[in-house]
Amino acid sequence: MALIFDEGYETKHQDRARTLWRRYGSRLALSVLLLVMTVVAVLYLRVDTRAREDHARPADAIIVLGAAVWANERPSPALNARVQHAITLYRQGLAPHLILCGGVGKNQPSEAEVMRRLAVSAGIPADALVLEERSRSTEESLSNARALMAARGWQTAIIVSDPFHLYRAELIARHLGLEAYGSGAHSSPTYAHTLLRMRYTIREALAVVWYYATRLVELDWLYGMLKGKI
Numbered sequence: 001m002a003l004i005f006d007e008g009y010e011t012k013h014q015d016r017a018r019t020l021w022r023r024y025g026s027r028l029a030l031s032v033l034l035l036v037m038t039v040v041a042v043l044y045l046r047v048d049t050r051a052r053e054d055h056a057r058p059a060d061a062i063i064v065l066g067a068a069v070w071a072n073e074r075p076s077p078a079l080n081a082r083v084q085h086a087i088t089l090y091r092q093g094l095a096p097h098l099i100l101c102g103g104v105g106k107n108q109p110s111e112a113e114v115m116r117r118l119a120v121s122a123g124i125p126a127d128a129l130v131l132e133e134r135s136r137s138t139e140e141s142l143s144n145a146r147a148l149m150a151a152r153g154w155q156t157a158i159i160v161s162d163p164f165h166l167y168r169a170e171l172i173a174r175h176l177g178l179e180a181y182g183s184g185a186h187s188s189p190t191y192a193h194t195l196l197r198m199r200y201t202i203r204e205a206l207a208v209v210w211y212y213a214t215r216l217v218e219l220d221w222l223y224g225m226l227k228g229k230i
Contacts, residue, residue: 040202040206050163050166050170051166058095060149061145062097062158063157064161065169066079066103066111066135068111069106069109069114077189078162078189082115082188084118089183095157097129099132099149100112100116100130102133102135111133112133113133132144132145142172143176160182161182164190164204165200166182171208
């Protein structure tokens with residue numbers, strides 16, 4: 001009798017739990033979805049607004065964040081646009097040094113090496129270029145660049161990347177204690193093309209959510225494993 005009672009009691013509560021889930025579970029899931037969509041929408045606007053501004057000012061160095069290297073050691077259009085923008089800033093006298101960031105991705109050589117070739121071919125002196133060839137993510141690039149700056153006594157930097165990337169790059173720089181000002185390469189096709197700009201701006205908004213989430217719950221081990229994806 002006791003066994004029958006226990007089984008009936010358990011079944012009754014399971015049925016009740018299912019009823020409550022059917023009644024409130026979908027509402028909870030919808031509420032969470034709406035919250036996430038609202039957060040992403042707000043961040044999208046912030047990322048997009050920041051992308052339209054240029055905060056370049058005199059600094060000790062220009063940090064150029066890497067992008068893909070294509071087959072046959074060719075720079076991707078985005079990588080080329082970033083380097084060309086950094087060269088323009090250098091020629092304007094805003095900084096005397098370029099820190100070129102980016103390790104080896106799908107194709108060799110490193111992103112930093114391909115950027116170096118572009119800069120040298122444009123007439124930038126070799127001694128004005130510092131290569132950082134180990135990074136595989138935005139945070140690694142900025143962290144390694146900060147270490148290179150500290151070793152040389154440099155304190156301020158201009159960050160060059162695609163415009164939609166600046167919001168997150170400046171956020172990471174602040175968390176690293178790096179005084180940096182973003183300047184976007186607006187000629188990059190990933191920004192100049194409307195649909196691509198929207199796609200990558202959404203991606204950046206999600207990346208900012210991920211960046212905050214990993215720190216909120218202190219999942220550093222998980223972030224360390226996946227940060228190369230961001």
